[in-house]
Amino acid sequence: MRSITSRRLAVSAVLATSVVLASAVPAFAHxxxxxxxxxxxxxxxxxxxxxxxxxxxxxxxxxxxxxxxxxxxxxxxxxxxxxxxxxxxxxxxxxxxxxxxxxxxxxxxxxxxxxxxxxxxxxxxxxxxxxxxxxxxxxxxxxxxxxxxxxxxxxxxxxxxxxxxxxxxxxxxxxxxxxxxxxxxxAADGHQMTATAQAAPAASTSSSDSTARTLGIVGIVVGVIGTALGVLGLRRRSGSQS
The missing domain is CATH 2.60.40.2230 (Uncharacterised protein YcnI-like PF07987, DUF1775)
Known part of the structure; x- marks a missing residue:
């Protein structure tokens, strides 16, 4: 019974990882x-x-x-x-x-x-x-x-x-x-590219924030998987000792 419960925990963690990564990583291929x-x-x-x-x-x-x-x-x-x-x-x-x-x-x-x-x-x-x-x-x-x-x-x-x-x-x-x-x-001078000067840093900041958020989410997911696998290992050891 413990083995079945542990497997379910591990499967749930993997499924959660897939969902989070799918929503966290944007499409860059366009x-x-x-x-x-x-x-x-x-x-x-x-x-x-x-x-x-x-x-x-x-x-x-x-x-x-x-x-x-x-x-x-x-x-x-x-x-x-x-x-x-x-x-x-x-x-x-x-x-x-x-x-x-x-x-x-x-x-x-x-x-x-x-x-x-x-x-x-x-x-x-x-x-x-x-x-x-x-x-x-x-x-x-x-x-x-x-x-x-x-x-x-x-x-x-x-x-x-x-x-x-x-x-x-x-x-x-x-x-x-x-x-x-x-x-x-x-405000927009026809001979100055003010829009670019304003937009480029914003785009860079947005990209950095997006990368940081993605890495943070990935770290959380990895931690969840590690915890699930640790629980699975402990329960297996406990089952074998009994």
Whole structure:
């Protein structure tokens, strides 16, 4: 009877561990925007973080589509050794008016990074593709970037699904940049990336806090398992002595 009870305790501890770890460790395998927030109307620098999810194939191309319903007038890419980048522009249905009174009639709507010979994102690795853009829209609370990730085995993963409030996250969510209200009128200078300066430390702090919480939970779970196994061992010894 004691042996059965001990086994039940051990099984319960293992099940508890599985549930806690499943809820504590977030999914890092999606293509995401880093940092994930910026101020409306400002300029910022972001990075598209691309992990390689395949066990056997490597990533050799990334295509990012910028929204045409909320176009961005200025888009610049940061050179990345080993990758060739190309930006495609599209004529806008409605011109964008700049702070200087000029009109922008076309905007970048697609950016493609292609790996040079000998370059790739191998399984278990990730790469970041950096872009500077602005001014960001003021009539929406997010910018959705639909991305296509191509592997060297011909497989293409389409990160284009938009998440809906109250619904489970889709299998291949599109990268999203959340836009927040500017601190005050005129606070965002068109030639300064204040949003990035504010968002980057916050993202770093959030990441550190998340890591600390995860490690703390893992430590608690390990302690629970150790206690359960210790009880199991003591009861076995007690049973054998009797």
């Amino acid at each position: 293509v995401t925007v880093q940092p994930g927030t910026a101020a409306q109307g400002g300029y910022t620098a972001i990075a598209f973080r691309v992990p390689d999810e395949s066990d056997t194939a490597s990533t050799t191309k990334l295509e990012v589509n910028l929204p045409t319903d909320h176009p961005v007038a200025s888009v610049a890419t940061q050179p990345l050794p080993g990758w060739t980048v190309a930006a495609e522009k599209t004529k806008l249905a409605a011109p964008i008016k700049t702070d200087d009174g000029d009109e922008i009639t076309e905007a970048v709507t697609k950016i493609t990074w292609t790996a040079d010979a000998g370059t790739k994102i191998a399984p278990g690795q990730f790469q970041e593709f950096r872009v500077s853009l602005g001014p960001l829209p003021t009539d929406t609370d997010k910018v959705v970037f639909k991305a296509l990730q191509t592997y060297d085995d011909g497989n293409v993963v389409r990160w284009i699904d938009e998440s809906a409030a109250g619904q489970p996250e889709p299998a291949h969510p599109a990268p999203v940049l959340t836009l927040t209200k500017a601190a005050s009128e005129g």
